[in-house]
Amino acid sequence: MMKKIVLFSFLILASVSCAESSKKAKECCNTKTSKQKDIPAEIPGTSVYQLGGEWTDQHGHQLGLESLAGKPVVMSMIFTHCEYACPMMINDLKLIENQFSQSEREHFRFVMLSFDHLRDTAQRLHDYAQTQGLGDNWILLNGSADQVKELSVVLNISFEMMENGSFSHANRKLVLDKSGTIVFAQDGLQTKSEPVVRAVRDLLE
Numbered sequence: 001m002m003k004k005i006v007l008f009s010f011l012i013l014a015s016v017s018c019a020e021s022s023k024k025a026k027e028c029c030n031t032k033t034s035k036q037k038d039i040p041a042e043i044p045g046t047s048v049y050q051l052g053g054e055w056t057d058q059h060g061h062q063l064g065l066e067s068l069a070g071k072p073v074v075m076s077m078i079f080t081h082c083e084y085a086c087p088m089m090i091n092d093l094k095l096i097e098n099q100f101s102q103s104e105r106e107h108f109r110f111v112m113l114s115f116d117h118l119r120d121t122a123q124r125l126h127d128y129a130q131t132q133g134l135g136d137n138w139i140l141l142n143g144s145a146d147q148v149k150e151l152s153v154v155l156n157i158s159f160e161m162m163e164n165g166s167f168s169h170a171n172r173k174l175v176l177d178k179s180g181t182i183v184f185a186q187d188g189l190q191t192k193s194e195p196v197v198r199a200v201r202d203l204l205e
Helices: 002-021 023-027 085-097 122-132 145-155 194-204
Strands: 054-057 062-064 073-078 109-114 138-142 159-161 167-169 172-176 182-187
Touching: 054 122, 073 085, 073 145, 085 109, 085 122, 085 172, 085 194, 109 145, 122 138, 172 194, 182 194
Parallel strands: 073 109, 109 138
Antiparallel strands: 054 062, 054 138, 073 172, 159 167, 172 182
């Protein structure tokens, strides 16, 4: 698994570097891998969705990450028992969402993946979405401990489970294109929303 994680981390970091330099440079990174099975051919090797695996959303539906392909995604990692950083992250993302019209929001999604594979059940995620006032264009996902760890490395979002069951974690917002390749990343909380909004708009044009 470690070799796989290192490989994907290299590919994802390379794709971000290419995306920010130029479109021509981005094309050089679109190399496909034959390691993954059951992944649509149109999803490039640089895509986060190459990780595959079954996740559970807030409605109790099982889905693979590859099913997110087709629309740009604003992605981050949180856990619902978090009392400080995660609510701030959600607020940051809602400020970003508010920069788009209702019709524009139909063309991209917010995807939150939980660090807490034990407590963030589908029902818990559903209740959290309701409490936070998250709309239909928000997808909250829970996966196994291995899936969470693997994805966190690929997204470069470090975390550590504490003795009390809470999590110490980094705070990162990522913009993925419709194939799941990271094109923009922003670290921190209470950050300016404009760079993320601009990255999403570039994908909607």
